[in-house]
Amino acid sequence: MYLRRINKRACGKNHYYWALVESYRTEKGVKQRIVGYIGDVSSKRARGIHKSLEKCYSYQQDFLSPEELPEKVEIEPKKTRTERQREFGGVWLGNKLFEKLGLDIFFHQVNGAWSTLFKILVISRFYRPSSELHIAEHVYEQSAMEDFFGIPAEEIYANRLYRGLDRLLIHKGALQLHLKDRLGTLFDIEYDLFLYDITSTYFEGEHADSTLCQRGYSRDSRPDCKQICIGLVVTKEGLPLGYEVFAGNTHDSTTVEEIVSTMEGYYGTAQRIWVMDRGMVSEENLETLRQNGRRYIIGTPKSSLKKAQQYLIDKDWLVVREGVEVKLCPSPEHEDEVFILCKSRDRALKEKAMHDRFVKRIDAGIEKMKKYCEKHYGKDTGKKIERRVGRLLQQNSRGASFFDIRTSYDPQSKKTVLTVEKNDEQSHWNRMTEGHYLLRSNITDWEPQQLWQAYINLTDAEEAFKIHKSDLHLRPLWHQKDDRIKAHVLVCFLAFVLWKAFGLLCKKAGLGDEPRRVFNEIKRICMVDVVLTTTEGNELKIRTVPRPEKPLAILLHRLGLNLPERLTKRVL
Secondary structure (H helix, E strand, C coil): CEEEEEEEEECCEEEEEEEEEEEEEECCEEEEEEEEEEECCCHHHHHHHHHHHHHHHHCCCCCCCHHHCCCCCCECHHHCEEEEEEECHHHHHHHHHHHHCCHHHHHHHHHHHHHHHHHHHHHHHHHCCCCHHHHHHHHHHHECHHHHHCCCHHHCCHHHHHHHHHHHHHHHHHHHHHHHHHHHHHHCCCCCEEEEEEEEEEECCCCCCCCCCECCCCCCCCCCCCEEEEEEEECCCCCEEEEEEEECCCCHHHHHHHHHHHHHHHHCCCCCEEEECHHHCCHHHHHHHHHHHCEEEEECCHHHHHHHHHHCCCCCCEEEECCEEEEEEECCCCCCCEEEEEEEHHHHHHHHHHHHHHHHHHHHHHHHHHHHHHHCCCCCCHHHHHHHHHHHHHHCHHHHCCEEEEEEEECCCCEEEEEEEECHHHHHHHHHCCCEEEEEECCCCCCHHHHHHHHHCCHHHHHHHHHHHHCCCCCCECCCCHHHHHHHHHHHHHHHHHHHHHHHHHHHCCCCCCHHHHHHHHHCCEEEEEEEEECCCCEEEEEECCCCCHHHHHHHHHHCCCCCCECCCCCC
């Protein structure tokens, strides 16, 4: 409910008066209606009337807090009922994690007027990811958010949430510094290993005015859509340290220098080890990393195995774990660098199966083309066959190097001849290197097992992207403005921080490394209103949270979380 000043012109004069207007929801959207007229009073007087009415009308809590309940009362059991069941567990857990990470205090200090909106955006993304419009029209009023945050449902609408996004983005740098200190304190994090990876997420719509939305290599298999690239840095525990948003046509290797300088601006340069995938490798990037004593462990393309060819057949492998072996090889190019040759049994079986499948498809395609040549006796179909061969090899690129295929037209037999030869040398190399990969590092005083273990932590960054895209619904994006796009990614980043913090709390409580099952159990908790009818005909409404079943109660006890039995009214 809000005040509206109305102007009416009559007899050549302007007449002003105040009206009290209420917003309400309909199937066609939010509409307004006039509740009452205040008259031509001063603006100060009008605001005073508005505040007094707001307490008893605009935000009327019709349930009783524990302190308002009578000590004794006679009720009619047959008239007892429950009503208005709403989602509670996800909001309650998100609120607990928000407080544990000190985000409520941080937001109140940097922008107290919008801190509650920031909290609504992040917690909604954490427990029930959806668009701002869906939050305003469904999520907020179907959950316990109104009771937690004290803002009536009719005052939460899409444009207000969009404005919250606009004001959130400016705090990105300060947020990352705050989280670094808070997470380090809570979980004893040592910021010595920086895992960096990059992904893309696509958009729906044209986004003609956006400089970030561009077409590029899509990791989501959506080359038809514009996209952005997101570079994420995480610790070896999988906790996010920071991120940057890049245009959708940005190559992975061109992002390294910006990410390194940005993260070192937050965390300093001392004792940092950068771990990156093979997409980041370029001589310029390696030269950048060597500056100022930076250390790195980086994956290399498959073709780099040629540099360690002579070490493949040696038997001096060291077992890291069952099915994985490693060895150190000197770098032929840099004395202060080593190669780590790795061999995985499971990866070898997978690559062998892939090679066999692609070779089988190419063989089948060649047989079809030979039959086609026989069928079209007397016609020169060489160009058509060449196009088919090219398409076949492109579709089965993993097996293309096993074959040398040529086409020619024989005028004597009057038919197109398809000559197929197996490339034995390349075939032997492909088979010999199945399951092998090569890492490179300028850390020369570590054992190969340590270097491999540090690199394998990069899967935590890959897992972070999976959570962003599946659990937090990072994609697809609908926002049209670059700042809104960046703010959307920031909300997802903060929700991911809540998710990882919850995962570490579960691990610390001995509940394993998979927090999804625990999270889904907590999400099932609902809030209901219990209505008691007294013998005098009055109704007492009590907002309650059902007691959890024994397995869930044990989980909450292990996590150190206590469910409230009653809710207390909260008014901002």
